[in-house]
Amino acid sequence: MLINTVVLFLRELMPVLLLLSVLLVWQRSQWRTLLLTIAAPALLILLVMAKQYTEISLWADGAGLELVYAILYFSVPVLLALALVYPRLEILLVGFAGAALFAINGSNLVLYFFVYQREASATPALLLGSALGVGIGLSVAVLLYYTLDELSRFRQQYFYWVVALLAARQSSKAAQILIQSDWVAGGPVLWDSQQLINEQSEYGQFFNALVGYEATPTLSQFVAYLLTAAIILGLSYRKGAAR
């Protein structure tokens, strides 16, 4: 129970914490506003989802949760792209992007914590596992924050490369959900790099959370990934040139 909880927490929290690190570097001067812009809508979505889990799961022939997750995943790169286009609304758009990812991963944790029925004797292991998961996740996020902070001071454009890959990761996840629900054809698996970096390993999960590493990506996922990365990078260069 303890190890399973730590692993589950890391898997769900890591993508959110890494995105949070990136967004905090992006909006370092307004970090309080950013945290509020992320937390308020995320908690609202989580509250609605937690109350309506069963109803939502019945939508779209039983693929309701997937539909909601796919929309939320796609909204992250869209909001980040808009933030690059509309600097005045940057903090709001960036915050909403963080909130969307927080809502997806948070809803899985809510499900595990509050909907899952378990014996009372499992509670200490659950709490300890959660604390360890949050602790490890936060440590990695803090390290990433300072690394990116240095990187962005050295050269801002390098920072936007990380933003682009992070945004592309969310598009790839959305595509994956649409494929497994048969709304989009996946196409062939392009390569298999499990032997190089196993997706279940610590490195595999870290790179999946940060840049969307997939050991066996399909054509559709890869196209979604590349298109998103190209759009975000293009917009960031345009923004850099306009300065």
Place this chain on the structure above:
Amino acid sequence: MKKYCVITFLLAAFSARAETLVVQLVLKDHLFAPSQLTLPADTKIKLLIHNQDSSPEEFESFSLNREKVILGEATGTVFLGPLEPGEHSFMGEYNPDTARGVIRVVPLSQWQAEGH
């Protein structure tokens, strides 16, 4: 624009080519039954996962790129493939110690010869 049309056409071709086979998987007492599924290669699969436990579970397979939350006493659908011959492990993310299984993908002729 031409490039997008080609990609769309290719994806449509991949989906049109495949016939769908419906396969059932049951989760009870945090155990998958059957724990080994044998599926034919080059066939699109509609996997129906019946969670007979009262607790939710998340079906997950890293090599298949699939993860699906299935609420307690509910059925979830996951589409797979068409797949190449090989093996893919899957698990229940909330009970990874017990809820585990393997999907074995074999050539269609072998799958038919095995009496499926």
